[in-house]
Amino acid sequence: EVHLLESGGGLVQPGGSLRLSCAASGFTFSRYAMNWVRQAPGKGLDWVSGISSSGGYTFYADSVKGRFTISRDNSKNTLYLQTDSLRAEDTAVYYCAKENNSPDSWGQGTLVTVSS
Amino acid sequence: QAGLTQPPSVSKGLRQTATLTCTGNSNNVGNQGAAWLQQHQGHPPKLLFYRNNDRASGISERFSASRPGNTASLTITGLQPEDEADYYCSAWDSSLSAWVFGGGTKLTVL
Numbered sequence: 001e002v003h004l005l006e007s008g009g010g011l012v013q014p015g016g017s018l019r020l021s022c023a024a025s026g027f028t029f030s031r032y033a034m035n036w037v038r039q040a041p042g043k044g045l046d047w048v049s050g051i052s053s054s055g056g057y058t059f060y061a062d063s064v065k066g067r068f069t070i071s072r073d074n075s076k077n078t079l080y081l082q083t084d085s086l087r088a089e090d091t092a093v094y095y096c097a098k099e100n101n102s103p104d105s106w107g108q109g110t111l112v113t114v115s116s
Numbered sequence: 117q118a119g120l121t122q123p124p125s126v127s128k129g130l131r132q133t134a135t136l137t138c139t140g141n142s143n144n145v146g147n148q149g150a151a152w153l154q155q156h157q158g159h160p161p162k163l164l165f166y167r168n169n170d171r172a173s174g175i176s177e178r179f180s181a182s183r184p185g186n187t188a189s190l191t192i193t194g195l196q197p198e199d200e201a202d203y204y205c206s207a208w209d210s211s212l213s214a215w216v217f218g219g220g221t222k223l224t225v226l
Contacts, residue, residue, distance in 0.1 A: 047215040102151035
């Protein structure tokens, strides 16, 4: 059974940084692209970033380009999202999602709150 | 980034049929197909259909998906109380090199 567990969220001041992690199990992590998708309170789903299975290709939403960095460690079955220069509008639950043609498995999410 | 267009809400009666729509363009839905996800309040999204209209594992046959042109559709027959949820469509946009989502449709079962 696929299991994705996000961690690293919390309360951070505007301009601050957080490193989110997503520990994967139940599948061969190195074979699948992975994505981060966020959901602001009471709002819809918003794709943030994606990374190819090998880590050689990365993709970002315009809203986070230059501020967020996605990476992965296939030896540790872990996906990361380094979030820098955080803004109030980045406040959201951040989900990691396994990609198999479509985002087919999701974690429970980790809450990031950007506030002074 | 431009998203996909979904009606904000749909209301139908118990045991009726609901059809939800998702409109994109030739760079996303029309070319790549759309996935459908269901999200109950306080839970993460769950995949219903892959972009090629394959039903995800464990999804009831009361759910079906189609994609005529740039608009994808999700049909739910014999509506049950547990079908009340938010439904999102998603597609890979080849011109943006990005996943795009619809704004979501809140389905109410009366």
